Amino acid sequence: MKIALLGTGFGQAHAAVYAARGDVEVVMFGRDAQKTAKVAGQFGFASSTDTDAAFEDASFDLVDVCLPIPLHAPYVLRALEADKHVLVELPLAGSLDDAQRVVDAAARSDKHVFVDMFERFIPANQALFDAVRDGVHGRLEQLTLWNLTAHLWPGASLGLKVLPLEAMHSDMDIITRTLGLPRETSVTTVARDEDSGAVDATFRFDGAAARSSVSSLLPKAWGARGGYTATFEHGVLDASSTMGFDGKPTGTVTRYTADGTHELDLPPADQYTAMIGHVMDVLRGEADNRIAPDSVLDALRLTLDLDEKVNGAR
Structure with a gap:
């Protein structure tokens, strides 16, 4: 190839x-x-x-x-x-x-x-998608996603002009894949300067709510951290991950139910390696395309709506 x-x-x-x-x-x-x-x-x-x-x-x-x-x-x-x-x-x-x-x-x-919808290949996210698809904990009622990062990429802006499209699109994909498109979206922003800021967005659905918070206001010692809390009718999935200067993330997913607390045993996976591996599998005829352009339209629609609320019409 x-x-x-x-x-x-x-x-x-x-x-x-x-x-x-x-x-x-x-x-x-x-x-x-x-x-x-x-x-x-x-x-x-x-x-x-x-x-x-x-x-x-x-x-x-x-x-x-x-x-x-x-x-x-x-x-x-x-x-x-x-x-x-x-x-x-x-x-x-x-x-x-x-x-x-x-x-x-x-x-x-x-x-x-x-x-490159790399987040679809993160094992913690796959656990969430599977739980929603299989209904093992009932209906998803509340989803909170967060990503707080320092400036780990020299020269790259992480200000309000770029955060919705370049840092929140993956969250919008997770939201639309699990809950669909919202009835209402509201946004709060903070800008330290042109290259550093934070966006907090909330989404209303029929019988459910979601939130996505992204910030680039953290010091370098913080690195990058993120995760989600997914509250279902009969349980909770709570995921967290940390990425330091080595660029290698670590993470956990914990399930909380009436039976107690259980940490899920997830396979280790680098999302970019997994994504490109999937591309090669499809081109060899060994898999169906999971990241085709028609599968991202709802996420893009929500991302562009969010971007307009943050930055106005472009």
Whole structure:
């Protein structure tokens, strides 16, 4: 499998996974030749500034788009037109119209489109999805999600302008997958400066409520921490995770019921490794696509609504 990896920023998270695999050949593409060569060299990859080659070179099987959000939908569409499979960072697009264009193009194509909904591969989240699907604790009545982080990515803004689309989209996916779309959304924000802030959003459903809190106001010593509390009719699932400077998270999920307290035995998994592993499984015909573009529309709709409440119409 030959992969054109577009982007030297967040693309490094994907690059680290590819570098650990023995079944892919990767060329990293970027605008700055010196920077691109330096980053690509850290992973043992070739580099290029000729982005057109990612689409025009017939030897590339998959285009991996890790570029700014406005380029997501256009580059996915270009990849499909070039008869390539494509993996795109979340969110799929900056508007529902662009997202729908991708969905329609993917439906017409025999190529796969994958959206990096990495949170679907986190074992703690899978435990929540399974509990809702199987109804083992009755109906989900209240869901609280939280993510509090320091600035662990040099140069990256974590201010109000970017938090909804780039930091809360995964929570919106969890909410819509477990409760659907809400009847009402309300938002409270705090801004320390352009690059640091917090968003607290609450969502009303028929017979249920949800909340998502994200903050980048923490000191570096804090690292990144997050989790959820899911309250069902007959039990609670409580998850927490911590990520330090090594970038390797640890986490637990505890179940509380009338029978007592039980810590779930979950398999260890890195979400990006699992996501890219799933992409490869699908391309080999060994799995069905769990992160296709049509599966993310509700989450994107809620994310864009949240973004408008935080930042106004763009």
